[in-house]
Amino acid sequence: MPSASAKTTCDLGVSGGCTVHNGLFCSRLPQDCRRKLAALARVWSYPRGTRILEQEGRSDLVGNVIDGVLKMLRSQPDGGEQIVGLLMPTDFFGRLYSEEVDFTVEAATDATLCTYDRRRFEALMAEYPALEHEVMLSVLTELDAAREWIGLLGRRTVFEKFACFLLILCRRWPFLGCGLAADRRRLEIVVPIRRADLALYLGTTAETISRTAQAMVRSGVLRVITPSRFEVLDLDALVDLAGETEFDGRRILDAMSKAS
Amino acid sequence: MPSASAKTTCDLGVSGGCTVHNGLFCSRLPQDCRRKLAALARVWSYPRGTRILEQEGRSDLVGNVIDGVLKMLRSQPDGGEQIVGLLMPTDFFGRLYSEEVDFTVEAATDATLCTYDRRRFEALMAEYPALEHEVMLSVLTELDAAREWIGLLGRRTVFEKFACFLLILCRRWPFLGCGLAADRRRLEIVVPIRRADLALYLGTTAETISRTAQAMVRSGVLRVITPSRFEVLDLDALVDLAGETEFDGRRILDAMSKAS
DNA sequence: CGACATCTTGACTGCGTTCAAACATGGTGG
DNA sequence: CCACCATGTTTGAACGCAGTCAAGATGTCG
Numbered sequence: 040m041p042s043a044s045a046k047t048t049c050d051l052g053v054s055g056g057c058t059v060h061n062g063l064f065c066s067r068l069p070q071d072c073r074r075k076l077a078a079l080a081r082v083w084s085y086p087r088g089t090r091i092l093e094q095e096g097r098s099d100l101v102g103n104v105i106d107g108v109l110k111m112l113r114s115q116p117d118g119g120e121q122i123v124g125l126l127m128p129t130d131f132f133g134r135l136y137s138e139e140v141d142f143t144v145e146a147a148t149d150a151t152l153c154t155y156d157r158r159r160f161e162a163l164m165a166e167y168p169a170l171e172h173e174v175m176l177s178v179l180t181e182l183d184a185a186r187e188w189i190g191l192l193g194r195r196t197v198f199e200k201f202a203c204f205l206l207i208l209c210r211r212w213p214f215l216g217c218g219l220a221a222d223r224r225r226l227e228i229v230v231p232i233r234r235a236d237l238a239l240y241l242g243t244t245a246e247t248i249s250r251t252a253q254a255m256v257r258s259g260v261l262r263v264i265t266p267s268r269f270e271v272l273d274l275d276a277l278v279d280l281a282g283e284t285e286f287d288g289r290r291i292l293d294a295m296s297k298a299s
Numbered sequence: 300m301p302s303a304s305a306k307t308t309c310d311l312g313v314s315g316g317c318t319v320h321n322g323l324f325c326s327r328l329p330q331d332c333r334r335k336l337a338a339l340a341r342v343w344s345y346p347r348g349t350r351i352l353e354q355e356g357r358s359d360l361v362g363n364v365i366d367g368v369l370k371m372l373r374s375q376p377d378g379g380e381q382i383v384g385l386l387m388p389t390d391f392f393g394r395l396y397s398e399e400v401d402f403t404v405e406a407a408t409d410a411t412l413c414t415y416d417r418r419r420f421e422a423l424m425a426e427y428p429a430l431e432h433e434v435m436l437s438v439l440t441e442l443d444a445a446r447e448w449i450g451l452l453g454r455r456t457v458f459e460k461f462a463c464f465l466l467i468l469c470r471r472w473p474f475l476g477c478g479l480a481a482d483r484r485r486l487e488i489v490v491p492i493r494r495a496d497l498a499l500y501l502g503t504t505a506e507t508i509s510r511t512a513q514a515m516v517r518s519g520v521l522r523v524i525t526p527s528r529f530e531v532l533d534l535d536a537l538v539d540l541a542g543e544t545e546f547d548g549r550r551i552l553d554a555m556s557k558a559s
Numbered sequence: 560c561g562a563c564a565t566c567t568t569g570a571c572t573g574c575g576t577t578c579a580a581a582c583a584t585g586g587t588g589g
Numbered sequence: 590c591c592a593c594c595a596t597g598t599t600t601g602a603a604c605g606c607a608g609t610c611a612a613g614a615t616g617t618c619g
Contacts, residue, residue, distance in 0.1 A: 092543075113450045116544050123449040134443075136436055139444060141545075168428035175435050176396055182438060183394075183401055185445035189383040190373045192452035193502035195576080197607070234566065242453035247565050247607055266566055266616085284354075285401075286378050453610080457575075461579090494598065505577055509599055526598060 041060045072167040084151045092133065092144040101133030101157045107150025111142045112239070117156050120271065122240040123234070124185065125210045131177050135161060147232045184211065187285075192242055194282075197251045200241045202280035205230075205269070213295040226271040227264070227294070234266065237296070255280075321558075325358070332427040339419050344411045351412070352393065352404040361393030361417045367410025368491045371402045372499070382500040384445065385492070387472045391437050393417060395424075407492045444471065452502055454542075457511045460501045465490075465529070466551065473555045478483035486531040487524070494526065515540075 054297065068076070082105065085091065090101060093116055109126035123142060126132050134140045164171040191203045205228055230237065234245040241248070252269070255261040260277055262270040271277055274288045301397070328336070342365065345351065352360060354374055368386060369386035386392050394400045395417065424431040451463045465488055490497060494505040501508070515521040520537055522530040531537055534548045 067357060111446065114544065115542055121450045121453045123446045123453070134439070136439060142446065168431065171432060171435060175438065178435065178438050178442060179396060181393070182442050182445060185442060185449065186371065186383045186402065189445065189448055189452060190381045192449060193381045193383070193499070195502070195606090217545060229507065233564095239453070242455075244608060245566075246568085246609085250607085253567075282375055282377055282379075284374060455574095493596095504576060505598075506577085506600085510575085513599075 052225055067111065067173065068167065068169055072163070072170055073167075076155075076170070079155050079163065081154050082151065084149065085146045087146050087149050089146045089150075090141045090143055092142075094140065094143040096140060098134045098137050098140045099157050100154050101131070101135060102152050102154035103161055104128050104130050104132065105151040105153050108147040109144050109150060109152075110147040110232070110236060110240075111144050113142050120239060122236060124134070124188070125240065127231075128214075130180070131174070133157060135164075135174070147236055190283075195287060197241065197243050197247050198254075198280055199282055201248065201251050201255075201266045202277050203283060203286075204237070204241060205271070206276065206281055206283070206286045209291050209295060210286075213291075213297070226274060226292070228271060230267045230269070312528050327433065328427065328429055332423070332430055335423055336415075336430070339415050339423065341414050342411065343414060344409065345406045347406050347409050349401055349406045351406065352400045354400065354403040356400060358394045358397050358400045359417050360414050361391070361395060361420055362412050364390050364392065364528035365411040365413050368407040369404055369410060369412075370407040370492070370496060370500075371404055371462065373402050380499060381495060384448070387491075387501065388474075391434070391441070395421060395434070407496055450543075457503050458508050458514075458540055459474075459542055460503070461508065461511050461515075462537050463543060463546075464497070464501060465531070466541055466543070466546045467539075467550070469551050469555060470546075473557070484553070486534060488529045488531060490527045490529070 060207075080102075085107075091109065092098070094112075104126050107127055108131060109130075110122050111124035111126065111132075112120050112122045116119055125147070126144070132144055132152075138168065187207065191200055191207070194200050194203065197207070208228060208230070209226075232240075234248055238245040238248050252261065252263060255277075256263055260273045260280070262272055264270055274292070278286045278288050306364055315452055340362075345367075351369065352358070354372075364386050366388055369390075369392060370382050371378050371384035371386065372382045373393075374380050385407070386404070392404055392412075424434065447467065451467070454460050454463065468488060468490070469486075492500070494508050498505040498508050512521065512523060515537075518536075520531070520533045520540070522532055524530055533551070538546045538548050
């Protein structure tokens with residue numbers, strides 16, 4: 040059900056028009072595979088709130104996020120919703136090799152997607168094992184991310200969760216609005232979703248997120264520029280709050296200076 | 300570091316000695332691929348507490364669980380641990396295509412594993428795309444499971460989490476000690492890990508798990524046979540407590556009667 | 560400028576954590 | 590066979606974090 044605001048198709052791989060794919064699983068593929076992939080690809084833009092895939096619905100679409108953010112969510116019988124994943128630019132979405140999808144995929148912001156018909160994509164993977172291999176690598180990365188997220192959700196206090204979230208955001212998507220000043224001290228983080236979504240994602244409420252953020256402001260760790268833009272004033276303190284071995288302030292700064 | 304209690308190697312695929320693999324990704328593979336796989340496979344038994352893979356360590360081992368339960372966990376700097384996944388018989392463990400593992404894998408019970416050298420296994424996947432395809436299917440299933448778990452952890456009350464856990468246990472591993480009486484009314488669930496591990500897994504404490512279970516006993520939903528064995532007295536009530544669209548009492552009973 | 564969505568702040572209540580002690584269970588040696 | 594200890598589970602009491610409901614502040618777009 041592509042919306043009315045559809046764009047042109049993507050000339051990926053051939054002339055290098057689709058940077059997402061060139062950087063993703065196209066670059067290492069044989070030329071003719073890339074051409075066939077390009078013939079299958081369709082680029083669409085969706086307004087916020089559009090449901091790309093419906094829980095319990097048919098799994099007929101897969102693809103990559105080009106721009107914007109998708110949320111994967113699971114609906115409860117009581118009307119509540121639980122966010123189980125965020126999909127950022129370059130992330131792969133959809134469920135390969137299954138007739139059904141278990142999670143609704145919805146545009147959390149206005150989003151542009153590069154989509155493929157699931158069955159044709161699978162046929163192409165059967166034809167080109169190298170393509171399936173690239174997708175496998177992508178899926179393995181997603182699995183790591185999902186497990187990291189499980190680790191985050193298991194934490195007790197919202198302080199830890201929120202601090203972890205900000206750091207994961209920087210590490211996984213340094214190109215995504217996380218700016219770094221020249222002196223490598225001023226670090227800006229753009230949270231691409233609303234408080235309510237973030238709350239669902241962290242397993243808490245929008246009010247508590249607010250309180251937590253404000254408490255960090257009071258203790259001099261953060262500064263709130265706009266509700267969706269934060270400046271990190273004390274990265275070491277943030278890493279400390281997160282309480283994770285995984286995060287190393289220096290490594291995050293390195294990754295981000297490379298990205299910007 | 301295989302322990303002293305090593306068993307013989309596994310003659311999987313050839314004479315059908317390793318039922319785990321025959322039911323897993325071997326059955327659909329060409330004969331010579333199966334033979335090479337069998338040549339690579341080593342079966343070991345480990346006592347509880349053995350660390351199979353170490354966080355931040357080298358990723359040199361992959362394989363399947365034959366018997367017992369493994370837990371994937373992430374250590375915190377404060378000494379705390381967070382369980383991010385359980386691995387049951389037939390589950391695949393290890394991190395393909397990466398030099399490093401992000402999570403410790405530890406035997407939660409005495410366990411028997413079928414292991415492969417990671418690089419040789421990858422070489423075999425390169426040689427036989429059909430093998431890589433089978434592994435891909437397995438990884439996709441794991442990803443679904445991880446996301447389902449994220450949904451569980453996001454729930455507010457421990458009641459919901461615990462109820463969900465029991466139902467997920469039945470659905471994903473019906474063969475694993477979940478017994479079903481002839482009248483399809485008496486349902487017994489064996490929790491294969493200790494309270495403390497379960498608490499880490501559910502993001503709570505052993506005490507709260509206890510209280511929750513006892514509260515369910517008082518309201519007539521459960522009966523505690525031993526600390527690790529429960530009898531479900533009112534499946535509908537349990538499904539109700541879990542508050543998930545996903546769970547259907549009848550479907551669970553069907554799956555379990557097939558398994559037993 | 561006004562209407563709406565979103566975010567923040569406040570007061571209150573309750574669930575779950577914490578610390579502590581009692582209670583099972585299983586294995587070991589006298 | 591039973592006393593003893595180690596391990597694991599249950600129960601109890603008190604505190605604190607976070608959820609809830611409600612109002613106010615801020616931002617956004619026509």
